[in-house]
Amino acid sequence: MFIPTPIDWTPTHAIRILDQTLLPGQECYLELDTLEDVAEAIGSLRVRGAPLIGISAAMGVAMAAKRRPAGPDGLARVREDCARLGVTRPTAINLRWALSRMERRAVAADARGEDLAAALLAEADTIWKEDRAMCVRIGQLGADLVPPGAVVGTICNAGALATGGIGTALAPIYTLHAAGRGPHVVVPETRPLLQGSRLTAWELMRAGVACTLIGDGMIASRLRRGDVGCVFVGADRIAANGDVANKIGTYGLALAARAHGIPFYVAAPTSTIDPATPDGSAIPIEERGADEVAEWGGRRTAPAGAAVWNPAFDVTPAELVTAIITDRGIVAPRDVARALD
């Protein structure tokens, strides 16, 4: 089964990424060798998906430390790098989670007189390795929730391209597919940036998983047909009360799932849970540029001067979430903070 590698080290510890803005037309890999390259790649969504953003940031900090001469200002420079990458995108908490972890590791290494770059490279690799393991565990837990023969719904891309492993929302799909009982997946295109059409359809098709692409406005009608057994979505941040920020359109999908009695599961590593955010209203929602909605491939499709509202994420209230599938078990939304204990 083909699983893409959205990020990797080069032999010289530069970062090799699959440029996700060019898929599916071009499978193009870029080498990032400065912190600004990494910041640009995150900000422009060349790498995206909450877990992968965290991994990318951790690798970016390690790479920058590795590529400069060791010196007395090493810890201060790491802190600057963490601050720089921390402002690239506001919603996914995994970014801050990974950067906090890198900074703590740098402080510890500095205090103990360890080699800073080596410590940070090891920590970034650990974050990446843990993410792969989390995906596997989520896949196992989620696979048991899919009724035999059922069609599965999702949105955006919470697959291999969003993580260091086999994905979050798509992990149960891959797990079932590897066992010879892969379900059919309904993939909303996920405007404005078409992560469903461009990324999820691409990776599922490459892995041999049957899928059908639909427009976002078709979700409710598709769920009404009666053969969708459950919905899996990823998350960019889960608040302490179980409210879930995820790609714009998730909330409407959750409403449609509720209307049709279809279980709605959020699949996310525990790094996505933010106990410091009390509820969804406290989650900062990134608003992106008008052109993402008003243009296509540089060609204007909306009237010149049209006002646009373009939030990249929405919040699904905990009461619409059947359960949250984490690497530490399946929990009720209201109990999500306990998964961190």
Next chain:
Amino acid sequence: MFIPTPIDWTPTHAIRILDQTLLPGQECYLELDTLEDVAEAIGSLRVRGAPLIGISAAMGVAMAAKRRPAGPDGLARVREDCARLGVTRPTAINLRWALSRMERRAVAADARGEDLAAALLAEADTIWKEDRAMCVRIGQLGADLVPPGAVVGTICNAGALATGGIGTALAPIYTLHAAGRGPHVVVPETRPLLQGSRLTAWELMRAGVACTLIGDGMIASRLRRGDVGCVFVGADRIAANGDVANKIGTYGLALAARAHGIPFYVAAPTSTIDPATPDGSAIPIEERGADEVAEWGGRRTAPAGAAVWNPAFDVTPAELVTAIITDRGIVAPRDVARALD
């Protein structure tokens, strides 16, 4: 206030249409002078919108009769023309309603020995004129339902470009705007063909009505913000039990409106009500080509070979519809057939 003219006669009784596939980039008018031109224009959505489809078909039948020599086979030819145009699109009942009316008028003219072409031209003009009046009446009735200062939601285009007058769903907006109390309109782009982005935003902006464009996946989030006072949508067919077929995405919008306690109004002329269709499950839903979802401007955006489901319409069950605004009054969905009495 600028109101576009999507269809008109030329001085020689050809049909002049605004090619809606080219908006908003080009405001291009085409002259149709054969029945096949009209069939192509309807099938390719150069003219679209349930009421306008009906008007276009009626004018097409009249034009064809006018442009051929009178003869003993006149009535048979009209019947052939009606059959040809009747298969251009399956969902909007206004098409069959208008063609039935033209055919009945032809039968009567034939029986009475009237000039067939003159009778059909007069009938088409009457259909068109009645549509304009229906729009005005819907606008007056609907305007009273908009709370002062409220934002109004809609989907697709049920405006001047969809009718012979000031629209159906947008008629209350224009009525309020003309009175100096135009509400702000939220316009979902309406994939795959972007009638919201390309057509509704265009005609509202040309008329000076404030509007904000959003992606279809943003609808539920936008309605959650609390300032949307009501939603107006058009209809392609209303079944006897009040179920409503309209542009794909309408059902999800209705679910979101219900979740937030926002009144959801369907605005349509009585020609859209089909007492012969018992409920929504009996409405034929047009499925269109995969490329509308998988390509953009001729450029492939989904992976090659991706399976696509592309229904052009969905059905909103009567229980989600607050009221139906017709030219004969505001009716409860379950009472919609009575509006025809």
